[in-house]
Amino acid sequence: MNKSYAKIMVKGSPITKSNFKLFNISGRAILPCNSGKYHDRYALYEEQIAYECRSQNPGTVISESLIAVLKVYYKSKKRHPDTSNITKSIFDGIEKSGLIINDAQIRKIIIEEFYDESNPRFELELFGESHYNLKYNIFENDIIEEEINYSSPPNRKKLYNNNKKIQTSREQSSNPRCQICGKILQANEIISADKGNTLICKNCFNKLFK
Structure with a gap:
C-alpha cells in the first residue's frame, strides 16, 4: 500500500x-x-x-x-x-x-x-511530497467561455453596526430578557448568539450546551 x-x-x-x-x-x-x-x-x-x-x-x-x-x-x-x-x-x-x-x-x-x-x-x-510533485499551467482559452459573474457581498460592517444599534435601542427602551426562559438579564450574565440577535442567560446556556 x-x-x-x-x-x-x-x-x-x-x-x-x-x-x-x-x-x-x-x-x-x-x-x-x-x-x-x-x-x-x-x-x-x-x-x-x-x-x-x-x-x-x-x-x-x-x-x-x-x-x-x-x-x-x-x-x-x-x-x-x-x-x-x-x-x-x-x-x-x-x-x-x-x-x-x-x-x-x-x-x-x-x-x-x-x-x-x-x-x-x-x-x-x-x-x-517524497513521491509526488506539482506542476500547473494557466493558458488562454481557444474559445471564450461564458463568464461566471458575482455580485458584491453585503456590507458586513454596516450590518454589524445596524445590529448593535438595534440591540442598544432595545436595551435602552426596556430591560433585555432571556429568549428561552424570559428572565430579565443583567449585564454580566448575557450570552449572545446569532450575531447578537439572540440573547440568553447563563443558566439556559449551560442547560443547552453542557
Missing part, C-alpha cells in the same frame, strides 16, 4: 465551521457538539469526514508534507459557502481521523469548485 497517497470522498453539501458558532458575552467563539440543536451540524459533519476517511483508507497514516487537490461539488451555483473557507472544515475532519498528523502538513493546495445538484460532495487527494 502506498503510504504517500490517499483519496477521500464524502457525500453531502460541504459546510463551514463559521456558520455554526455561538458567541458568549466576551466575544469568544463556542462550537456546540451535543446540544441537540442546529449548531451541532458542524460537529456531526466533522465526525462524518473522519469516519469516511478511515473507512476509505484503512491503516494509512501519512506524516510527511503533502500536496492536496480538493474538488468541491455544491448543490447550487447561487447558494453555497465560500470555497476558501471550506478547507478548514475538511482538514479538521481529516486530521481527526488520524490519516494525517496535522493539517499543517498541507504545503500546496489546489481547490476547484463544481456543481452537482443530485450528488453534492467533496473529493480530496493527498500526495506525499
Whole structure:
C-alpha cells in the first residue's frame, strides 16, 4: 500500500465551521457538539469526514508534507459557502481521523469548485511530497467561455453596526430578557448568539450546551 497517497470522498453539501458558532458575552467563539440543536451540524459533519476517511483508507497514516487537490461539488451555483473557507472544515475532519498528523502538513493546495445538484460532495487527494510533485499551467482559452459573474457581498460592517444599534435601542427602551426562559438579564450574565440577535442567560446556556 502506498503510504504517500490517499483519496477521500464524502457525500453531502460541504459546510463551514463559521456558520455554526455561538458567541458568549466576551466575544469568544463556542462550537456546540451535543446540544441537540442546529449548531451541532458542524460537529456531526466533522465526525462524518473522519469516519469516511478511515473507512476509505484503512491503516494509512501519512506524516510527511503533502500536496492536496480538493474538488468541491455544491448543490447550487447561487447558494453555497465560500470555497476558501471550506478547507478548514475538511482538514479538521481529516486530521481527526488520524490519516494525517496535522493539517499543517498541507504545503500546496489546489481547490476547484463544481456543481452537482443530485450528488453534492467533496473529493480530496493527498500526495506525499517524497513521491509526488506539482506542476500547473494557466493558458488562454481557444474559445471564450461564458463568464461566471458575482455580485458584491453585503456590507458586513454596516450590518454589524445596524445590529448593535438595534440591540442598544432595545436595551435602552426596556430591560433585555432571556429568549428561552424570559428572565430579565443583567449585564454580566448575557450570552449572545446569532450575531447578537439572540440573547440568553447563563443558566439556559449551560442547560443547552453542557
